[in-house]
Amino acid sequence: MKEKSYHHGDLRRALIETGIEFIKQEGEEALSLRRIAEMCGVSNAAPYAHFKTKDEFIVAMQHYVMDLFSAALEKTSIEYKDSPSLLLMLGKTYVIFFYQNPFYYDFLFSRKNISIKLSLENAVTDENTPLAILQKTAASIFRKVKLPEKVIQNKIIAMWALVHGLAAIVTMPNIEYDDNWETRIEEIIKSITIPYQT
Amino acid sequence: MKEKSYHHGDLRRALIETGIEFIKQEGEEALSLRRIAEMCGVSNAAPYAHFKTKDEFIVAMQHYVMDLFSAALEKTSIEYKDSPSLLLMLGKTYVIFFYQNPFYYDFLFSRKNISIKLSLENAVTDENTPLAILQKTAASIFRKVKLPEKVIQNKIIAMWALVHGLAAIVTMPNIEYDDNWETRIEEIIKSITIPYQT
C-alpha cells in the first residue's frame, strides 16, 4: 500500500468498482470516465491504459454486475434445490435483484449495452448466464408435464418474459404502487394462470 | 412553402419528426441536438427557441411515440371489440409494436426517460395510456371470473409484465432466435398457464 506512487497499483479494478458504485447510485447516464478517474486519483487519460474505449470499460462493468446477478440466482437455485417452489423463488430473486438496485436494470439491458449473448432455443445450459439458470430450472419442471417440446419452449420464454417484465416495471421511476413489492411479487408470479381467451 | 426564409415556419414539428425518424433508425444514444438542427436546415441554437433543454425535446418526442403506441393498442381494441381473443391480441400488439421498432423500447422506457405517469392500483381507466388500455381490458375480462379484487389486480400486473417483458426480449440486439417471432408471440402468450409450484 504505497501512499502516493506514480503507479496506482490496481487501477483497473479500482476503476471498475468505483464505476459500479457510481452507477448503482446515479445510473449510467451520469457516468463520466473523467470523473471516475478523478475519484481514483488518476488523470483523465489514465484509464486508457486499461480500456481502449469507454464502451470497453462499460462492458467490463457489465460483466461484473452480471456476475452478481448470476450469483444471486445460483444461490437461490441451491437454497431451494428440490423444493417445489424453486422456480417461483428463482423468479422472485430475478425481480428482487433489480428492485433493490434499479439502476442495474438499464445498465445491463439497455439496448446499446447488451454484451451478453442470450439464446432462446436450446439454451446452452452449461453456462451460468441468468437466462440459462432460469431456463434449465423451468425446463426440468415443465418437462415433468408431458407436452410438445415447442410448448415447453414457449412456457420457458413466457416465464422469463414475466419476471423480466416485472423487473422492468418495479424499476420504473414513475410507477405508483402501494408498499411491499417484495411480498407482492410472489403473488403476482403465482397469479400467472390468467384466463386469456382463445 | 417558402424556399429559404429566415424563419423556418414549423421548426418545432420538424425537429420532433426528424428526431423521431433518427431515433427509429439509430437510437437515442446517437442523437445529437445539433445534428437534428442541421438536418432541419437551422443553426445549432435554433432549437432552444422551442425547447428549453435537450431533455425537454426528448420528452416531446416521447409523447409523440407514446401516442403512436396508444393508437396501435386502441386500433386493436376496436378491431377485436367483443372478441374472445381481445386481450390476447392487445398483448400481441403491445409486443409487435416494439418488435417492429426496437429502438422505441429503450427510448420510451429507459429509466431516465419515463415521463409518463403509470399507475398500478386502480388505474385511471379514463386515460388513454397504453397501460390503462391494457388494464381496462384485462380487468373487464378477469372480473367475469369471480375472484378477490387483489387477485385480479395481480393478474393484470402479470399480464402487463408478460407482454412488457416479451417486448424487452424481442428488442434485445444479441438475442438468438429462429424466425417468425410474430406468429410465435401469440403462442407464447397463450402458453402462460405455467404449472409453477406451491
Added chain:
DNA sequence: TTATAAATCTTTACATTGATAAGATTAAAT
C-alpha cells in the same frame, strides 16, 4: 547488474456536444 523494452501514468490538445448570451430578422400586436 545493467541496458532495453513494456506498462502505466501525466500533460497537452482536439473535436463534439449541450447550453448561454448578444444581436439580427421577421411576425404579431397595438
Added chain:
DNA sequence: ATTTAATCTTATCAATGTAAAGATTTATAA
C-alpha cells in the same frame, strides 16, 4: 407605423471522450 415578441444566427463556454507525446516505473534480457 411603431413597438413588442418570437424566431433564428453567430460567437462563446464548459464538459466530455479520446489521441499524441513524453515521463516514470516495472519487467525482461544481456
